[in-house]
Amino acid sequence: MTDEVQHPAAPYGTPGTPRVAVRGEATLQVExxxxxxxxxxxxxxxxxxxxLQDLTRRNTAILELARGYGGAVEKLESGALSVSPELAQHGRGEKVRAYFGHVRITVVLNDFTALGELTSRLADLELTRVDGPWWALRPGSPAHRDARRQAVRDAVTRxxxxxxxxxxxxxxxxELSDPGAEGARPPAPGFAGSRMFGSPGAAPGASDDAPVIDLEPQRQTVYAQVNARFTMSPPAL
Incomplete structure (x- = not known):
């Protein structure tokens, strides 16, 4: 009885079964x-x-204002809080001139009709700074799936x-492979540059008649890429 030896397929194809390797790409612009x-x-x-009491009062005002927008605010998170002494620049010894504190809060909205109004009212609070907005897609957004499917179709077409x-x-x-699984990274999508609203001279409290800032959403770039290898019939050369 003779053992059959199986020979692995040639990695680059053969004259009778040529291979073609392509890269499929897709770039989408989505809201x-x-x-x-x-x-x-x-x-x-x-x-x-x-x-500390002033900082607590302003922190509470921000949280209450954001919560007042209900479901339009998807996420409300408190970040770092700091209260530190400010030493006098002149004189002997460690003399404290004042105490400085700040607290950072992240507000994520999914309703852009409320964004301009909330941004204006937050910026109208006393000693409150507002940076943003930063536009984004959720990690599980259907846009990523659509881009991957289009990249596969592009590979087949090529x-x-x-x-x-x-x-x-x-x-x-x-073979069909995702370059991300092989250590390569596709280009990162672009993000809107940060904007800063508010100033140390802002009004003591949020005003209902604060001017509403018109903020237009920035479309997001979604990129997908695949590598694919196919076999084909012998060419008619």
């Missing part, structure tokens, strides 16, 4: 799904407790065009 604001409240006073140029036809798919 963003979320807008993120970074809100920073500050306080400064000669007394540590007074500075391979078929190469085969037809040789008078051949595609036979089978040998």
């Amino acid at each position: 963003p799904e979320t807008a993120t604001l970074a809100v920073t409240a500050s306080a400064r006073g000669k007394d540590r407790r007074a500075a 391979a078929r065009e190469y085969a037809e140029a040789l008078g051949a036809e595609l036979s089978a798919l040998v």
Whole structure:
């Protein structure tokens, strides 16, 4: 009885079964799904407790204002809080001149009709800085799936065009790979530059008649790429 030896397929095909390797790409421009604001409240006073009380009051005002927009605010998170002494620049010893504090709050919205109004009202708060918005898609956005599907279709179209140029036809798919799984990274999508609203001279409280800022959503770039290898019939050379 003779053992049959199986020979692996040639990695680059054979004259009887040529291979064609292509890269499929897709770039989509889609509307963003979320807008993120970074809100920073500050306080400064000669007394540590007074500075902390002012900071607590402003933090509460920001949270209450954001919560008042209901489902339009998808996420509301408190970040770093800091209260530190500010030393006098002149004189001997460690003399504290004042205490400075700040707290950072992240607000994520999914309803852009409320974005301009909320941004204006936050910027109208006392000693409050607003940065953003940063437009984005959710990690599981259907736009990523659509881009991947289009990239696969692009790979098939390219391979078929190469085969037809040789008078051949595609036979089978040998390999389909995501470059991300091989260590390569596709280009990162562009993000809107940050905007800063508010100033130390802002009004003491949020005003209902604060001017509403018109913010137009920035379309997001979604990119997908695949590598594909096919076998094809012998070309008519």
